[in-house]
Amino acid sequence: MAERGRPRAFDRDLALRRAMEVFWTKGYDNASLADLTSAMGINSPSLYAAFGSKEALFNEAIVLYGKVEGPQIWDSLTSAPTAKEAISGYLRATAATFTQPGKPAGCMVILGVLNINDANEGVSRALRAIRAENREVLKQRLDEGIAAGELAADLDTAKVAAFYVTVQQGMSIQARDGANRETLLAIADSAMAAWEQLVG
Amino acid sequence: MAERGRPRAFDRDLALRRAMEVFWTKGYDNASLADLTSAMGINSPSLYAAFGSKEALFNEAIVLYGKVEGPQIWDSLTSAPTAKEAISGYLRATAATFTQPGKPAGCMVILGVLNINDANEGVSRALRAIRAENREVLKQRLDEGIAAGELAADLDTAKVAAFYVTVQQGMSIQARDGANRETLLAIADSAMAAWEQLVG
DNA sequence: CCGTTTATGTAGTGATCGATACATAAACCA
DNA sequence: TGGTTTATGTATCGATCACTACATAAACGG
Numbered sequence: 001m002a003e004r005g006r007p008r009a010f011d012r013d014l015a016l017r018r019a020m021e022v023f024w025t026k027g028y029d030n031a032s033l034a035d036l037t038s039a040m041g042i043n044s045p046s047l048y049a050a051f052g053s054k055e056a057l058f059n060e061a062i063v064l065y066g067k068v069e070g071p072q073i074w075d076s077l078t079s080a081p082t083a084k085e086a087i088s089g090y091l092r093a094t095a096a097t098f099t100q101p102g103k104p105a106g107c108m109v110i111l112g113v114l115n116i117n118d119a120n121e122g123v124s125r126a127l128r129a130i131r132a133e134n135r136e137v138l139k140q141r142l143d144e145g146i147a148a149g150e151l152a153a154d155l156d157t158a159k160v161a162a163f164y165v166t167v168q169q170g171m172s173i174q175a176r177d178g179a180n181r182e183t184l185l186a187i188a189d190s191a192m193a194a195w196e197q198l199v200g
Numbered sequence: 201m202a203e204r205g206r207p208r209a210f211d212r213d214l215a216l217r218r219a220m221e222v223f224w225t226k227g228y229d230n231a232s233l234a235d236l237t238s239a240m241g242i243n244s245p246s247l248y249a250a251f252g253s254k255e256a257l258f259n260e261a262i263v264l265y266g267k268v269e270g271p272q273i274w275d276s277l278t279s280a281p282t283a284k285e286a287i288s289g290y291l292r293a294t295a296a297t298f299t300q301p302g303k304p305a306g307c308m309v310i311l312g313v314l315n316i317n318d319a320n321e322g323v324s325r326a327l328r329a330i331r332a333e334n335r336e337v338l339k340q341r342l343d344e345g346i347a348a349g350e351l352a353a354d355l356d357t358a359k360v361a362a363f364y365v366t367v368q369q370g371m372s373i374q375a376r377d378g379a380n381r382e383t384l385l386a387i388a389d390s391a392m393a394a395w396e397q398l399v400g
Numbered sequence: 401c402c403g404t405t406t407a408t409g410t411a412g413t414g415a416t417c418g419a420t421a422c423a424t425a426a427a428c429c430a
Numbered sequence: 431t432g433g434t435t436t437a438t439g440t441a442t443c444g445a446t447c448a449c450t451a452c453a454t455a456a457a458c459g460g
Contacts, residue, residue, distance in 0.1 A: 003427080003428080003435095004434080004436065004437085005426080005427060005428070005434080005435035005436025005437070006426040006427050006435075006436050006437045006438075007426075007427060008438095009426095009437070014419085025317030026315055026316075026317065027314070029229060029230070029315065030315045030316070032416080032417070033417075034416085042438090043438070043439060044418085044419070044420085045419090045438065045439075045440095046438065046439090047419095048418095048419065049437065049438090051437080053416065053418085105281075110373065111314055114311055114373070114376060115226055115227030115230045115311065116230075116402080117226065118417085119417095130379055131377060132377070159386050159390065160390070162374070162379075162386065162390075163386070163387050163390035165370075165374075166367060166370035166373075166374050166387050167366060167367060167370055168370070169369075169370040169373040169374070170365075170366035170367055170369040170370030171366060171370075172373075173314070173366075173370075173372075173373075174362070174365075174369065177328055177332070179362075186359050186362065186363070187304050189399055190362075190390075190439050191363070191367075193397035193398050194390055194391065194392075194397070196397075197393035197394070197396075197397075198390055198393050200460070202458080203402080203405095203458080204405050204457080204458055205406025205456080205457060205458070206406050206407045206455065206458090207406085207407075208406085208407065209408070210409070210455095232448085243404080243408070243409060243410085244410090244448085244449070245409075245450075245451095248448095248449070248450075249406080250407095252423065252449085254448065254449090319448085380419080392425090
């Protein structure tokens, strides 16, 4: 069963990747349709036919962002043998991911929308939900540390997770302000210096 | 020597305060002239006659913000007897300042502009300069700690200052995401848990 | 009173925003 | 071939953006 009608003349996946780069660089509000269509190499009717709207395009872009940039940040949470190494790996991978040559600095989930307005409300809510989910992932890794007998049973894992997520979000702003990888790694290590006190 | 011409019909200081609240709540880009004039109770020609432009109005607003909200955040840097208490007081005052009832959550200097575009470039640069200056203030307080013989002479004060500034910037995003004062205070204390390791 | 100066309210400016109407093009099936 | 379906390019939509031209109003000094 072949496709009906005139075939699409551009690569949808490639166009989505270009859109992701624009959103990552400029944020949702500052990425204009002109910016997007220019980077994607198409006209706006093609964009709307293929993706529906600017908001729907962003939603697809954020999923792609999670697939492309997420693994390197989150892998240590499952691969590291201890909770401490998991969190440390998460922060150090963040430092590396936020300062990749040729890619925008900082995190699209954190910087995509910060100041809410009528037009970006849906996108803003989606990003906030992802941030809350990420904090929950950290907490669950800490809870696993308790289950493994590695951490004290009465440890306030929500509090510790909130702290390390906060550091990561601060690192996003630092990256946008021009901090290099070495600086971000030092910040990550500084945050880990609190570990023994926090879990002890 | 009295003023010439028709006298201004509104309170300039009060109008500036209202503008500050709008900028603080919505950020520079999302604060439209309609938002501003509505909150200030004036028409746009009066705004331009009194303040010059949206950017000039923001510049005045950020100075006012520093005068109104700055002291409670920075006072401990001069009043606290030790460097540790100074930094701790700075973070705990931040937690309180970012969650004042009836005021916008988070910091206007951090959240005012994050995604740069053609229109906000000047404002963005100004805010980034303030953030860099704030980091320098922290560093200098730590340097004073060295001069007082309280901290080791070879302590990397720039690194420590960068860490605590990063935590504060993360707290701004947390506040925007709805974190309450208790949560922010716990984050501040968590950051201070790294202190002995960082300076030791 | 008159002339000057500054502020105000109305009503716009051109530019840009996200999103579309419409005619045409290019594929399919019968 | 003709009919259907989908994509494309042009050209634009109304809304909103920051900003201002202009006539009028309200104060001053003379």
